[in-house]
Amino acid sequence: MATVAEHSVRPRRGAELGLLAIAVLLGVGAYAIIGLTVTGEIPANTRNYSLGLAALALGSHFVLRWRAPYADPVILPVAIALNGIGLAMIYRLDLATRNNDIPDTFASRQLAWTTFGVVLACLVLVVLRDHRTLRRFTYTSMLVALGLLMLPLVPGLGTTINGARIWVRLGSQSLQPAEFAKIALAVFFAGYLVTNRETLALAGPRVLGLQLPRWRDLGPILLVWGASIAILVVQRDLGTSLLIFGLFVAMLYLATERLSWIVIGLVLFLGGAGFAAVSFSHVGARFDAWLNAFDPEVFNRAVGGSGQLVRGLFGMASGGLFGTGWGEGRPQLVPYAESDFIIPALGEELGLTGLVAILLLYLVLVQRGLRTAIGVRDGFGKLLVGGLAFAIAWQCFVVVGGVTRLIPLTGLAMPFLAYGGSALLANWVIVALLLRVSDSARRPAPSSSPPPAATPASVPTPPSVPTPEGDDENPTQVVRPGEATR
Amino acid sequence: MNTPVRRLATVVLVMFLALMVSATWVQFVQAPTLNADQRNVRTLYNEYGNARGPIVVGGESVALSEPVDDVFGYQRLYPEPEVYAPVTGFYSVVFGRTGLEREANDQLTGRADSLFWTRLQDLLTGRRPQGSAVETTILPAAQEAAYEALDGLRGAVVALDPRTGAILAMVSTPSFDPNLLAGHDTAVVNEAYRALEADEDRPMVNRAIGGDTYPPGSTFKLVTAAAAIEAGLDPDDEVFAPRELDLPLTSATVQNYGGSACDSGDTTTLKNALRISCNTAFAQIGMDLGADALRRQAEAFGFGEALRVPMRVTPSTFPSDPDAPQTAISAIGQFEVRATPMQMAMVAAAIANDGVQMQPYLVERVRTADLAVVEEASPTELRRSVSPATAEALTEMMVEVVRSGSGTAAQIGGVEVAGKTGTAQHAEGEDPHAWFTAFAPADDPQVAVAVVVERGGSLGSEATGGRVAAPIARAVLQAVIDG
Numbered sequence: 001m002a003t004v005a006e007h008s009v010r011p012r013r014g015a016e017l018g019l020l021a022i023a024v025l026l027g028v029g030a031y032a033i034i035g036l037t038v039t040g041e042i043p044a045n046t047r048n049y050s051l052g053l054a055a056l057a058l059g060s061h062f063v064l065r066w067r068a069p070y071a072d073p074v075i076l077p078v079a080i081a082l083n084g085i086g087l088a089m090i091y092r093l094d095l096a097t098r099n100n101d102i103p104d105t106f107a108s109r110q111l112a113w114t115t116f117g118v119v120l121a122c123l124v125l126v127v128l129r130d131h132r133t134l135r136r137f138t139y140t141s142m143l144v145a146l147g148l149l150m151l152p153l154v155p156g157l158g159t160t161i162n163g164a165r166i167w168v169r170l171g172s173q174s175l176q177p178a179e180f181a182k183i184a185l186a187v188f189f190a191g192y193l194v195t196n197r198e199t200l201a202l203a204g205p206r207v208l209g210l211q212l213p214r215w216r217d218l219g220p221i222l223l224v225w226g227a228s229i230a231i232l233v234v235q236r237d238l239g240t241s242l243l244i245f246g247l248f249v250a251m252l253y254l255a256t257e258r259l260s261w262i263v264i265g266l267v268l269f270l271g272g273a274g275f276a277a278v279s280f281s282h283v284g285a286r287f288d289a290w291l292n293a294f295d296p297e298v299f300n301r302a303v304g305g306s307g308q309l310v311r312g313l314f315g316m317a318s319g320g321l322f323g324t325g326w327g328e329g330r331p332q333l334v335p336y337a338e339s340d341f342i343i344p345a346l347g348e349e350l351g352l353t354g355l356v357a358i359l360l361l362y363l364v365l366v367q368r369g370l371r372t373a374i375g376v377r378d379g380f381g382k383l384l385v386g387g388l389a390f391a392i393a394w395q396c397f398v399v400v401g402g403v404t405r406l407i408p409l410t411g412l413a414m415p416f417l418a419y420g421g422s423a424l425l426a427n428w429v430i431v432a433l434l435l436r437v438s439d440s441a442r443r444p445a446p447s448s449s450p451p452p453a454a455t456p457a458s459v460p461t462p463p464s465v466p467t468p469e470g471d472d473e474n475p476t477q478v479v480r481p482g483e484a485t486r
Numbered sequence: 487m488n489t490p491v492r493r494l495a496t497v498v499l500v501m502f503l504a505l506m507v508s509a510t511w512v513q514f515v516q517a518p519t520l521n522a523d524q525r526n527v528r529t530l531y532n533e534y535g536n537a538r539g540p541i542v543v544g545g546e547s548v549a550l551s552e553p554v555d556d557v558f559g560y561q562r563l564y565p566e567p568e569v570y571a572p573v574t575g576f577y578s579v580v581f582g583r584t585g586l587e588r589e590a591n592d593q594l595t596g597r598a599d600s601l602f603w604t605r606l607q608d609l610l611t612g613r614r615p616q617g618s619a620v621e622t623t624i625l626p627a628a629q630e631a632a633y634e635a636l637d638g639l640r641g642a643v644v645a646l647d648p649r650t651g652a653i654l655a656m657v658s659t660p661s662f663d664p665n666l667l668a669g670h671d672t673a674v675v676n677e678a679y680r681a682l683e684a685d686e687d688r689p690m691v692n693r694a695i696g697g698d699t700y701p702p703g704s705t706f707k708l709v710t711a712a713a714a715i716e717a718g719l720d721p722d723d724e725v726f727a728p729r730e731l732d733l734p735l736t737s738a739t740v741q742n743y744g745g746s747a748c749d750s751g752d753t754t755t756l757k758n759a760l761r762i763s764c765n766t767a768f769a770q771i772g773m774d775l776g777a778d779a780l781r782r783q784a785e786a787f788g789f790g791e792a793l794r795v796p797m798r799v800t801p802s803t804f805p806s807d808p809d810a811p812q813t814a815i816s817a818i819g820q821f822e823v824r825a826t827p828m829q830m831a832m833v834a835a836a837i838a839n840d841g842v843q844m845q846p847y848l849v850e851r852v853r854t855a856d857l858a859v860v861e862e863a864s865p866t867e868l869r870r871s872v873s874p875a876t877a878e879a880l881t882e883m884m885v886e887v888v889r890s891g892s893g894t895a896a897q898i899g900g901v902e903v904a905g906k907t908g909t910a911q912h913a914e915g916e917d918p919h920a921w922f923t924a925f926a927p928a929d930d931p932q933v934a935v936a937v938v939v940e941r942g943g944s945l946g947s948e949a950t951g952g953r954v955a956a957p958i959a960r961a962v963l964q965a966v967i968d969g
């Protein structure tokens with residue numbers, strides 16, 4: 001256990017630099033290979049592209065050295081790698097649909113958004129010196145989140161694209177405010193729960209071996225449940241609804257350690273979704289397309305059919321174990337391959353092997369986030385990064401589960417990979433927040449932790465005294481007697 | 487608060503494991519089913535869009551794939567479409583495949599078992615998999631000679647190397663242009679296909695081996711003669727050969743061509759009977775031998791057996807249970823006797839090869855894109871059709887047919903040709919089919935051939951095998967011997 005203490009004090013920025021080099025190489029290599037396979041030559045701007053991607057990686061790396069030297073060294077390279085893979089696939093789809101003569105391609109726009117995203121992440125790291133500052137904005141965040149979620153409903157501002165009213169048109173760009181609402185909600189939930197966790201965790205009636213919370217404490221969860229069902233029904237956005245609800249239930253559980261919250265959450269959501277499926281045709285169609293995907297009638301249905309889903313499955317199947325290789329498949333046969341269906345596109349060209357590798361990248365990212373949650377000392381930080389990390393995992397689950405027909409298909413975007421500016425910006429902000437919190441998690445506590453060199457490996461560090469508020473916990477590198485035996 | 491974080495981490499792990507299982511389910515377990523789904527255009531594109539190997543005849547590609555700039559990526563081309571259509575068949579996005587395009591598809595696409603190591607190499611080196619070249623046994627000179635000699639008549643020619651069974655020519659006319667069906671524009675291809683289907687000449691039927699069988703007429707007398715000699719008759723023995731043969735149980739009679747006599751008296755030698763194609767003599771021999779002996783001999787020549795060359799050859803048939811008059815008519819290749827040109831070429835080839843019938847084959851070898859031979863044909867014996875002595879006797883008799891009998895039109899200067907004519911009635915009031923089957927040189931056979939021209943070709947009711955089919959056979963024999 002003492003090795004944990006030793007490990008956490010080393011900034012390991014050098015390791016990060018090495019990983020970043022690999023991540024950039026992955027993206028640039030894919031880009032070059034695609035050009036070579038599809039057009040027969042390495043794209044003319046490969047040099048500039050690699051320099052640009054390297055500059056983004058190096059820039060953020062130096063910001064970390066400057067502002068968050070103890071930040072987790074794996075998070076940034078993973079994000080860069082995923083973003084690079086996504087850019088390559090979007091470029092590949094541009095080539096396939098032959099709109100590369102038009103300068104304003106998906107790939108070039110996504111590259112611009114990537115730049116904005118990384119710059120925004122750096123700004124967050126520079127401006128936000130301590131994540132606990134965010135706790136002050138708990139209720140502001142709630143208002144911001146609700147406002148963002150309602151924004152698409154504002155006449156003249158919101159637009160309906162493909163049946164879902166989740167877009168806001170700003171000039172020539174359309175934005176998905178729900179992506180930002182996700183962050184604001186995580187901040188609100190973290191602030192609200194860290195204050196009220198004692199109340200929420202109080203025991204209520206016991207039903208079927210489950211310790212239920214007190215009835216009067218069910219208010220907030222019912223409110224969020226209502227909001228997510230409202231989004232499902234009014235905005236026709238199953239994905240966002242699922243995302244918000246999943247985030248809230250996970251954070252409730254983190255705060256209260258009560259399994260009953262998860263059960264209540266699942267029951268409520270499944271009940272609501274089931275009711276919606278029966279009552280609202282567009283939700284019902286989603287379920288129908290999921291359960292009877294291969295039915296010819298459902299497959300050929302023009303609106304709400306399973307054509308896209310099944311075509312995606314065809315693509316993945318044609319990729320098999322090892323894939324067709326970059327640029328060798330036909331991912332463009334699936335509608336929206338660059339956004340909602342980028343996973344089947346990657347599955348086709350990189351195969352099951354590549355897809356599992358990508359899933360592992362996400363898993364590493366999420367687990368580093370959760371590791372940060374364990375390491376950080378304050379309850380607010382724990383809830384915030386725990387929630388954000390889970391949100392990434394949950395989003396992956398909903399998207400990949402949807403396209404592989406594990407669960408009904410929803411309209412969520414794969415973090416970092418899928419085309420879409422709002423999602424990319426939001427996810428880079430999440431990365432910045434994870435990095436910011438991980439910096440304070442891994443930073444040696446100046447008063448309670450002696451320098452590692454002076455700590456003999458066999459002697460456990462004495463436990464620090466818990467703070468009276470209860471929302472700040474011991475750092476993990478300090479071994480508590482109770483934890484050591486787990 | 488760390489315990490729930492750890493538990494959440496476990497939940498996340500389970501979620502990702504579920505995703506990996508789900509992806510494996512789609513991309514590995516279900517993949518074959520999904521790839522076979524008819525709605526999966528990818529399978530079509532992969533199938534029709536890869537670098538398919540060429541079909542090669544005498545060093546030249548008669549079917550090849552060229553890169554084009556559309557969704558498929560490759561266009562199948564047939565440089566000499568009509569001549570080689572019976573060999574290549576067609577390769578269509580809409581209507582699938584026929585001919586070698588179908589039977590050698592695994593080799594052409596590179597998926598055959600014999601190409602396993604090549605595929606593995608491609609996988610490891612990252613090279614795009616390429617189909618293999620299928621080299622045929624066709625001799626271009628023979629194929630072209632046959633196509634030109636048929637001259638658009640409805641008919642077919644098959645030429646074999648009697649020593650190996652290699653198919654030297656396989657022509658069916660009128661032919662069609664497979665390029666019309668190989669296009670990528672579905673509407674155009676559909677229209678072309680409908681037009682070909684509606685054509686009453688049925689150009690897409692390969693008359694040489696499939697679809698149609700014809701009454702072999704007098705060419706079947708070779709089988710009857712073989713059965714007689716095997717049963718102990720000598721070519722010089724006298725056989726009963728009246729001007730008109732009464733058939734028992736009926737009022738019907740068998741007559742000779744044009745109602746002529748076969749010899750001065752009521753008998754003639756077996757040799758002479760074959761030379762002038764004497765119907766009454768062979769009808770009588772057939773009745774004497776019996777249907778079972780005839781059928782046994784026919785089966786010894788390959789009747790009743792479905793061959794693959796590798797295309798399927800329609801089995802030729804001998805009637806199952808004919809009575810005496812039916813046996814008599816069967817013995818001269820009428821009644822319900824039906825044969826493909828391939829079958830009759832095999833009869834001639836077996837006689838030419840001292841009585842041993844070789845398995846006919848069309849694919850000589852298969853080469854990968856880097857020219858390594860992965861499959862090579864090895865001639866195999868099908869069966870012994872007749873004894874060497876019988877084969878020799880039959881050869882002598884067939885030489886007489888061409889020297890001074892019904893098949894003089896097949897003579898080639900300086901080369902002894904052995905042949906047999908046939909003029910087959912097939913329907914009341916219809917012009918007869920003209921047949922000729924032959925091999926040459928008689929003392930050292932290099933080629934056996936069978937020709938059929940439907941409904942007498944250009945001569946109509948005046949047609950005989952000797953006048954219509956023999957010159958075509960001669961052209962093919964000459965082409966092989968000169969080549």
